[in-house]
Amino acid sequence: MFSPQGPSLRELCVQAFSSVERGYDLLAPKFDHTPFRTPDSYLGASADALSELGPFDRGLDVCCGTGAGLMVLKSVCRAGITGVDFSAGMLEQARSAQPDATWVQADARALPFSEHFDLAVSFGALGHFLPTERPALFEGVYRALRPGGIFAFPIGAPPPLTSTAHWATLGFDLAMRVRNAVWRPPFVMYYRTSPLPAVRDDLTAAGFTVTTPALTVLGQRRDGSPRCRLILARKPTDPH
Incomplete structure (x- = not known):
């Protein structure tokens, strides 16, 4: 499915009826051949925007998956870079692709770090957290x-109501809600549970100062608004 190197429909069904961790362990060897991997255009646009704010020293990729986001960290960080994910399968793939990075298996809701990094990034992971888990x-x-x-x-603008993407993401989320209502363990993956205003409010509540510059290179919607923004949440220099 998706490409000759990607997972089959049967493999996707098995993964979808597993837990999130087990599902990604199964998907890991073929993950980079699916549309679920963050496109290089988004990674490149994020790296370009961050290059204007850096360089940084140590970088962290939160929910790193197979390590695609490490290319962003490598381009703007001059010291060590670290990826953290709770899927051993995804980390195995990431380690083989980026052997010089540090890899940590941990739940992102309980990160085992304290004032160690100058930059943290995350790509395509918010849908794996319920709104109550974002704090x-x-x-x-x-x-x-x-x-x-x-x-x-990066966070994309919601697709227009008349677009195929709107109805596709709506249908996907509804299907996942039905699946999680009737099947255990749950598989948390939703496209429509992290709107920009709610994400910004949760970041502010955590103590960050938030700005949302447009990633103009990724284009505009018909109304002239950006297709994608880069969330920049800065920890105050004097957080106390």
Whole structure:
């Protein structure tokens, strides 16, 4: 499915009826051949925007998956870079692709770091956290950053009501809600549970100062608004 190197429909069904961790362990060897991997255009646009704010020293990729986001960290960080994910399968793939990075298996809702990083990034992971779980995620990233550190991630504008993407994401989320209502363990993956205003409010509540510059290179919607923004959540230099 998706490409000759990607997972089959049967493999996707098995993964979808597993837990999130087990599902990604199964998907890991073929993950980079699916549309679920963050496109290089988003990674490149994020790296270009962050290059204007850096360089940084230590970088952290939160929910790193197979390590695609490490290319962003490598381009803007001059010291060590670290990826954290709770899927051993995804980390195995990431380690083989980026052997010089540090890899940590941990739940992003309980990150095991304290004031160690100058930059944290995350790509395509918010849909794996229910709205009630975002505060723990953001508070953990806040603790992991040094004063003045930045947490950055792209967030797309919602697709227009008349677009295929709108109905596709709506249908996907409804299907996942039905699946999680009738099947255990749950598989948390939703496209429509992290709107920009709610994400910004949760980051602010965690202590960050938030700005949302447009990633103009990724284009505009018909109304002239940007297709994608880069969330820049900065930890104050004097957080106390």
